[in-house]
Amino acid sequence: MASRTGNQDTAKRYATAFFELAKEQSQLDVIGRDMQTLDALLDAGGEILSFMHNPTLRREAQAEALSALAAHLKLSPASTQLLGTLALKRRLDILALVIDAVQAMIAAHKGEVTADVTAAQALEQGQIDRIAANLKKAIGADVKVKLHVDPSIMGGLIIRVGSRLIDSSVKTKLERLHRALKSSNNTSDQKKMKEVA
Secondary structure, three states: OHHHHHHHHHHHHHHHHHHHHHHHOOOHHHHHHHHHHHHHHHHHOOHHHHHHOOOOOOHHHHHHHHHHHHHHOOOOHHHHHHHHHHHHOOOHHHHHHHHHHHHHHHHHHHOOEEEEEEEOOOOOHHHHHHHHHHHHHHHOOOEEEEEEEOHHHOOOEEEEEOOEEEEOOHHHHHHHHHHHHHHHHHHHHHHHHHHHO
């Protein structure tokens, strides 16, 4: 737990320095798009995660490869430099935390609220826009939807905005139903026992 907190603190320091530099250079929209691109890349998983977490690779080799990847993804020079710095400092393990922190800082700067939305499958942009519009009505602030895909929830949505959680997933509904049935079975068993006694 301590190391996770340490990682979050380290990520926050990198994110703050990166955010402040981008703000000075009026690059917040640009790095915002870059963070979305990198977030999607990390969510896809696969070989990129193995590459980034491979301790046998030389730092310089990782930095060069990430620079080439950044060019391919058309990332800004600032985001390319961030990746290179993290590689050279052997801190690629906190990239996801840095991305989250930067996105939160950009949202706060714009007066937006970020909603983490988990769905069983990818949603179309129109569906995401409707979720954002409904959340804006409920919260009274612009809402940026950050989508996560988790097939294990089977259907429905899990929406987290700050400390608020709305869980309408099929998985949770089935778990509630299971608990309710189990509870009613225990109650009826107790009634039968009293009748027998």
